[in-house]
Amino acid sequence: MRASLSVSDPAIRDALSLLGLETAEHDAASLKTAFRSAVKTARPDRPGGDAVRFRQVIAAYRLLQAQGTARLALAAPVVRAAPPPVATLTPRQAVNGARIDVRLGGRRLRLSVPAGMRTGQHLRLKGAGPDGGDLYLRVLIRPAEGLSVMGDDLFMTAPASERILADGGRLEIQTHAGPRSAWITPGLSSPFRLSLRGLGLPARGSRPAGRLIVTLNPCEDTPSAAEDLLVRFNRVWTPERLAA
Numbered sequence: 468m469r470a471s472l473s474v475s476d477p478a479i480r481d482a483l484s485l486l487g488l489e490t491a492e493h494d495a496a497s498l499k500t501a502f503r504s505a506v507k508t509a510r511p512d513r514p515g516g517d518a519v520r521f522r523q524v525i526a527a528y529r530l531l532q533a534q535g536t537a538r539l540a541l542a543a544p545v546v547r548a549a550p551p552p553v554a555t556l557t558p559r560q561a562v563n564g565a566r567i568d569v570r571l572g573g574r575r576l577r578l579s580v581p582a583g584m585r586t587g588q589h590l591r592l593k594g595a596g597p598d599g600g601d602l603y604l605r606v607l608i609r610p611a612e613g614l615s616v617m618g619d620d621l622f623m624t625a626p627a628s629e630r631i632l633a634d635g636g637r638l639e640i641q642t643h644a645g646p647r648s649a650w651i652t653p654g655l656s657s658p659f660r661l662s663l664r665g666l667g668l669p670a671r672g673s674r675p676a677g678r679l680i681v682t683l684n685p686c687e688d689t690p691s692a693a694e695d696l697l698v699r700f701n702r703v704w705t706p707e708r709l710a711a
Contacts, residue, residue, distance in 0.1 A: 482527035502528040554604045558614035583671030619677030620667045626686035659683035
């Protein structure tokens, strides 16, 4: 890349003269070649050399280098197009469908998102592009409310009594679709996970319905299945209900 310097500056004219350059236009390679030739001639240990001129040649080279670098740094910055907005969903919104707000430039759009959208899929907005064409918004499902999504499946954690995990038994889990019961077989190894079919993202297009993967966290305070039934019985058959 060539640099063009202003010869109206006396310092620039003197620097060009010291390096033997006849034109103010030069590139880095020609400037370096001129400097090597001039500094070799001016070396004080050579015949005809001079210490003062030697220092002047070095200073002239540095001045022209700095001027060329400053001019090249003034190149216009690269303007990058703003990325399109992303349609962000919670796992529950992905399961049930939702209406979400998306800002597009100075506009605020209300979009209807169908149930079963996956991360990486796109919503098509007809005629919403800058050139009047269609705009495609990428879908992103973020973890929320104790749920996360990977592929077609939902993931959550739930407490479980250490006694049930060791001996087996019935466990009730509060899921996004309401309470669900599962039977725990004795002797499970850690980590304790359950797979509940049909409770992941719903089927859509070629994508099948996903599962709900539940990681069980051992907890002493969690009531056993029998204790849970007793609590329910006492809740229903209170003295006030009997009196009624």
